[in-house]
Amino acid sequence: MRRLxxxxxxxxxxxSVGKDAGGPPVVLLDEFSVEAAGVFGxxxxxxxxxxxxxxxxxxxxxxxxxxxxxxxxxxxPGEEIVFPxxxxxxxxxxxxxxxxxxxxxxxxxxxxxxxxxxxxxxxVVDALSR
Ligand SMILES: [Cu+2]
Numbered sequence: 001m002r003r004l005x006x007x008x009x010x011x012x013x014x015x016s017v018g019k020d021a022g023g024p025p026v027v028l029l030d031e032f033s034v035e036a037a038g039v040f041g042x043x044x045x046x047x048x049x050x051x052x053x054x055x056x057x058x059x060x061x062x063x064x065x066x067x068x069x070x071x072x073x074x075x076x077p078g079e080e081i082v083f084p085x086x087x088x089x090x091x092x093x094x095x096x097x098x099x100x101x102x103x104x105x106x107x108x109x110x111x112x113x114x115x116x117x118x119x120x121x122x123x124v125v126d127a128l129s130r
Contacts, residue, residue: 029057032114040120042089046082051075057097089124
């Protein structure tokens with residue numbers, strides 16, 4: 001009986017460790033910020049993108065040399081989408097919004113310049129632990 005209890009406790013600990021260590025990849029958008037949370041792993045990531053702002057935004061994943069590997073459609077204010085993007089292990093990516101809006105009199109608002117960017121590094125996952 002005691003052995004069974006230990007096994008059950010170990011199973012509970014294993015499950016809670018898994019939750020703490022992960023969660024789905026999430027990108028939160030607002031004026032003018034991009035926040036990344038959760039685990040971005042190698043392969044296709046179904047990224048949850050949520051726009052908490054007042055304006056439409058996009059999500060662009062790019063490598064450090066500027067190569068774009070994924071660009072979402074426009075995400076409306078209050079909208080949440082799931083955006084699949086393929087990422088490689090050990091690679092750093094910049095996540096940004098590239099919307100540029102004319103506001104009259106030859107002036108623009110460039111969301112990237114306003115600070116809508118962040119960076120992630122895709123974790124190298126031990127094949128044996130999967
Ligand atoms: Cu934007």
